[in-house]
Amino acid sequence: MSTHTPNQRPWLAAAWNLAALGLAWYFLFSSLAATDTPKDTPFWATTGVLAVLAVLGIQRLAALEGSRWYPLLTAAVFGLWILYFWQLLTVALDVPRVLLPAPWLIVVSLQEHMPVLGSDFVQTVVKAVLVGWLLGCGLGFGVALAIDRLPFLQRGLLPIASLTSTIPLVGVAPIAVMWFGFDWPSKAAVVVLMTFFPMLVSTLAGLKAADRLERELMHSYAASYGRTLWSLRLPSALPFIFSALKINATLALIGAIVAEFFGSPTSGLGFRISTEATRMNMPLVWAAVTVSAVTGSVAYALLAAWERRAAFWHPSIRGKK
Amino acid sequence: MATTISPAPTVSWGARAQEQGLPILVILAATLVAWYALTVYLNAPGAIERVLDPKGPWGWRDLVDATLAMQRPVLPAPHQVALDLYSSLTDWPLDSPRNLLFHVAVTGQSTLVGFAMGTALGLVLSVCIVHSRTLDRALLPWIVASQSVPVLAIAPIVLVILGSMGFAGVAPKAVIAMYLCFFPVTVAMVQGLRSPQVIETEMMHTYAATRWQALWMLRLPAALPFLFPALRVGIAAGLVGAMVAELPTGAQAGLGARLLTGSYYGQTVQIWSALVMSALLGLTLTAAMAALETAVLGPRRRA
Numbered sequence: 001m002s003t004h005t006p007n008q009r010p011w012l013a014a015a016w017n018l019a020a021l022g023l024a025w026y027f028l029f030s031s032l033a034a035t036d037t038p039k040d041t042p043f044w045a046t047t048g049v050l051a052v053l054a055v056l057g058i059q060r061l062a063a064l065e066g067s068r069w070y071p072l073l074t075a076a077v078f079g080l081w082i083l084y085f086w087q088l089l090t091v092a093l094d095v096p097r098v099l100l101p102a103p104w105l106i107v108v109s110l111q112e113h114m115p116v117l118g119s120d121f122v123q124t125v126v127k128a129v130l131v132g133w134l135l136g137c138g139l140g141f142g143v144a145l146a147i148d149r150l151p152f153l154q155r156g157l158l159p160i161a162s163l164t165s166t167i168p169l170v171g172v173a174p175i176a177v178m179w180f181g182f183d184w185p186s187k188a189a190v191v192v193l194m195t196f197f198p199m200l201v202s203t204l205a206g207l208k209a210a211d212r213l214e215r216e217l218m219h220s221y222a223a224s225y226g227r228t229l230w231s232l233r234l235p236s237a238l239p240f241i242f243s244a245l246k247i248n249a250t251l252a253l254i255g256a257i258v259a260e261f262f263g264s265p266t267s268g269l270g271f272r273i274s275t276e277a278t279r280m281n282m283p284l285v286w287a288a289v290t291v292s293a294v295t296g297s298v299a300y301a302l303l304a305a306w307e308r309r310a311a312f313w314h315p316s317i318r319g320k321k
Numbered sequence: 322m323a324t325t326i327s328p329a330p331t332v333s334w335g336a337r338a339q340e341q342g343l344p345i346l347v348i349l350a351a352t353l354v355a356w357y358a359l360t361v362y363l364n365a366p367g368a369i370e371r372v373l374d375p376k377g378p379w380g381w382r383d384l385v386d387a388t389l390a391m392q393r394p395v396l397p398a399p400h401q402v403a404l405d406l407y408s409s410l411t412d413w414p415l416d417s418p419r420n421l422l423f424h425v426a427v428t429g430q431s432t433l434v435g436f437a438m439g440t441a442l443g444l445v446l447s448v449c450i451v452h453s454r455t456l457d458r459a460l461l462p463w464i465v466a467s468q469s470v471p472v473l474a475i476a477p478i479v480l481v482i483l484g485s486m487g488f489a490g491v492a493p494k495a496v497i498a499m500y501l502c503f504f505p506v507t508v509a510m511v512q513g514l515r516s517p518q519v520i521e522t523e524m525m526h527t528y529a530a531t532r533w534q535a536l537w538m539l540r541l542p543a544a545l546p547f548l549f550p551a552l553r554v555g556i557a558a559g560l561v562g563a564m565v566a567e568l569p570t571g572a573q574a575g576l577g578a579r580l581l582t583g584s585y586y587g588q589t590v591q592i593w594s595a596l597v598m599s600a601l602l603g604l605t606l607t608a609a610m611a612a613l614e615t616a617v618l619g620p621r622r623r624a
Binding site for chain 2: 035055058059061062063069070072074075077078079096098099100106153154155156157159160163164165166167168170172173174177178179249250253254257258261262263269270273274277278280284285286288289292293296297299300310
């Protein structure tokens with residue numbers, strides 16, 4: 001709809017945004033924006049002008065066509081502006097840290113508590129999430145393969161497995177703590193339970209995804225069950241399996257963090273978030289949240305990259321280019 | 322159209338029940354048997370130590386009886402959980418904290434309030450995104466990306482912020498349920514509002530329909546089949562959010578608080594019945610969404 005707008009000039013949009021960001025950067029460190037100067041007309045006028053400049057700049061970027069990087073760039077610049085106004089306004093208005101710490105404070109806290117957050121990361125992600133995710137996905141895949149030739153069991157298991165997505169499974173965390181102790185095995189157990197069913201349901205659906213025509217072709221080649229599975233049905237199930245792997249990565253992270261809210265030893269991202277929140281040390285809480293958010297995004301990106309390599313031939317991947 | 326199709330689902334329902342009913346029953350029965358076996362196995366050491374005389378004479382029958390009737394079992398037997406549920410529902414008045422329905426009401430209320438707010442917010446934002454290229458390019462990627470991030474982790478932050486602003490009770494829990502519902506609804510609605518084909522939008526254009534008319538008559542109806550699955554996901558996520566919100570505040574009421582107090586005092590039967598109750602609540606809320614879907618879309622189901 002905006003194709004008729006005249007500003008189809010990438011360099012103009014880039015120059016506009018760079019100028020606006022530069023001006024904003026200068027303003028952030030000027031005496032006007034310091035905490036101890038009273039905030040009156042000059043400050044608010046400059047902030048208003050900056051806001052208008054930001055909106056216009058993003059509009060210009062959003063109107064660009066022709067490269068798949070433009071949408072990404074627009075989102076990145078938008079995120080940058082959000083961070084900027086967050087920093088500017090929390091410092092200028094002296095917002096209490098308990099309410100909302102400035103982004104820079106979060107970065108400082110992230111750097112300062114790197115060793116603590118590092119051990120939290122190992123405790124939650126490397127131990128609980130990774131072990132639980134591998135076990136849960138592996139079990140789901142294995143059970144799906146095992147009951148592939150038992151339609152009776154499939155008809156019984158599938159509806160029950162689908163219903164589990166509506167049940168708050170994290171609630172088993174206190175029971176897991178009783179059975180497996182406070183340390184990471186209890187969190188991994190919660191993760192196994194949460195990731196098992198999505199993988200089971202997706203794999204069963206994926207194994208049915210091969211066309212009738214393709215199956216009949218395999219049959220006419222006198223291909224055995226195992227050969228058909230290996231050469232036709234598993235490859236065509238790959239998109240389903242990968243989507244379950246991606247969903248499960250997020251679910252596993254949520255499961256481990258929330259399970260730590262229910263009780264954990266003295267480390268872990270969820271433990272850090274809940275205890276430091278009660279101690280009102282909000283910059284560290286935000287730093288731990290940042291670590292978990294980055295972990296989730298990186299895990300998703302890695303799995304998506306793996307999918308592009310493993311299922312490069314599939315229409316759903318080829319269509320994206 | 323709809324009236325002529327309506328007898329069909331009843332037939333297929335009957336066929337489905339015949340086809341699926343038996344396998345499901347078999348699976349459930351097998352689960353029950355396995356549960357009892359696991360109960361005996363897991364509780365045996367404790368039963369031998371505490372209930373039976375470690376040296377004295379007792380047969381395997383005594384052992385089984387003891388494992389199935391422990392005070393604080395490692396794993397309670399299904400009938401113990403069922404009895405606990407039944408007595409909590411019948412022996413206490415509805416406003417007593419010992420009645421699980423009281424906790425269901427507390428958690429269900431914040432879930433539903435948050436769900437309604439989150440859905441409304443998601444609808445408004447998705448309409449804005451579809452009509453603004455800037456919002457589409459700048460904001461939508463962040464909303465989509467947030468689905469691969471454990472957003473539930475900021476629940477304690479929301480509780481602290483709202484707590485220091487003086488909000489207590491339903492509000493903080495509803496806000497957490499709200500933002501969990503908001504993401505899936507927004508993403509699905511943007512997809513749904515864009516689902517009409519070019520030929521359909523062009524026809525609205527030739528009718529000189531305004532944006533609002535096109536939205537109301539074409540885009541919104543086309544988006545409904547996308548909306549309802551998102552509502553099912555959203556309400557389940559909202560329930561988890563409401564339960565998690567009950568943990569750190571030391572709340573006295575709600576299913577999440579019930580789970581936590583049960584684990585503090587080692588009341589395993591209480592944990593299990595709270596767990597069963599939250600599963601039932603989740604199933605009921607989702608079933609209500611499915612019923613709403615059938616009521617609105619009719620038997621034609623998803624597009």
